[in-house]
Amino acid sequence: MLATNNLCFRYQDSPVLTGLNLDFSAQAVTGLVGANGCGKSTLFMNLSGILRPQQGAVLWQGKPLEYSKRGLLALRQQVTTVFQDPDQQIFYTDIDSDIAFALRNLGVNEAEIARRVEDALTLVDAQHFRHQPIQCLSHGQKKRVAIAGALVLKARYLLLDEPTAGLDPSGRTQMIEVIRRIVGQGNHVVISSHDIDLIYEVSDAVYVMHRGEVLAEGAPGDVFSRADVMAKAGLTQPWLVKLHAQLGLPLCKTEDEFFSRMRNNSQGHTS
Ligand SMILES: Nc1ncnc2c1ncn2[C@@H]1O[C@H](COP(=O)(O)OP(=O)(O)OP(=O)(O)O)[C@@H](O)[C@H]1O
Ligand SMILES: [Mg+2]
Numbered sequence: 001m002l003a004t005n006n007l008c009f010r011y012q013d014s015p016v017l018t019g020l021n022l023d024f025s026a027q028a029v030t031g032l033v034g035a036n037g038c039g040k041s042t043l044f045m046n047l048s049g050i051l052r053p054q055q056g057a058v059l060w061q062g063k064p065l066e067y068s069k070r071g072l073l074a075l076r077q078q079v080t081t082v083f084q085d086p087d088q089q090i091f092y093t094d095i096d097s098d099i100a101f102a103l104r105n106l107g108v109n110e111a112e113i114a115r116r117v118e119d120a121l122t123l124v125d126a127q128h129f130r131h132q133p134i135q136c137l138s139h140g141q142k143k144r145v146a147i148a149g150a151l152v153l154k155a156r157y158l159l160l161d162e163p164t165a166g167l168d169p170s171g172r173t174q175m176i177e178v179i180r181r182i183v184g185q186g187n188h189v190v191i192s193s194h195d196i197d198l199i200y201e202v203s204d205a206v207y208v209m210h211r212g213e214v215l216a217e218g219a220p221g222d223v224f225s226r227a228d229v230m231a232k233a234g235l236t237q238p239w240l241v242k243l244h245a246q247l248g249l250p251l252c253k254t255e256d257e258f259f260s261r262m263r264n265n266s267q268g269h270t271s
Helices: 040-047 069-078 095-105 110-123 139-151 169-184 196-202 220-225 227-232 239-247 255-270
Strands: 002-011 014-023 029-033 055-060 079-082 157-161 188-192 205-210 213-218
Touching: 002 040, 014 040, 014 213, 029 196, 040 079, 040 157, 040 188, 069 079, 079 139, 095 110, 095 139, 110 139, 110 169, 139 157, 139 169, 169 188, 169 196, 188 196, 196 220, 196 239, 205 220, 205 227, 213 220, 213 227, 220 227, 220 239, 239 255
Parallel strands: 029 188, 029 205, 079 157, 157 188
Antiparallel strands: 002 014, 002 055, 205 213
8 A cells, every 4th residue: 555644745944745645555547737846756756765754654555654775675666666857767878787777686587587678668669779878868768768667667556757758649658558557467556747638548536736735636537627626726627528518528538438429429310
């Protein structure tokens, strides 16, 4: 179980997170949305034990997180984070070593490492630039490498901070597939993004953050239908929610579902 209990965090004198009670274990995919500077990345760094709350706690398996070397190692074997900036987590110049690094540290055997690296690079579509030095990659390519580096760990919780920022449309589609696959294996995903359509499509539950607090929480369709909440948080509604709210069209979770329902409706009218 990964959750927070009244978590408060400040950098020097400025409070950033105040009284957060979040639970990431209730649903497979939890989405986090909020304007620039509302505290999403700071929250991710608290959840991964890089930053420590001054009040309240990160709860891991029902207990406050232990910040000893052993406690953090135990957390990081089960909770993996892909940070917003890929440069923050790429350490090697060659991709294979970089992705295999954490697995080697954990003592996983080389045959298993090779399998997992191969699979992760294919999933994020990074095979064609696999042999380039990392410092020569574009931002989006580095992001794919960082995501692959997290996937190989097969953690119970994958925390994704803006995973599609800088990715092209096919990278975005692949990210959705990656999330579905992780969830299909019984794991949890926590994802922050400014791509509200993506969050709406992939999340089972969402938290809307505003200045370090939770403004609203619940099922994405319910929360994102509340125009007042979205406006206060500085967000726009997903387009599928707008079609429902403004034109009374059926509320669909994905573009495919929407077009298929509209097609069926119009065939119903013409026959
Ligand atoms: N290292 C730091 N020292 C001091 N203040 C910081 C530091 N990092 C972030 N902040 C401040 O904390 C607040 C929250 O920043 P954070 O990066 O968590 O927001 P965010 O929701 O991830 O924003 P974005 O959508 O731009 O990624 C901001 O006001 C930011 O200026
Ligand atoms: Mg951020």
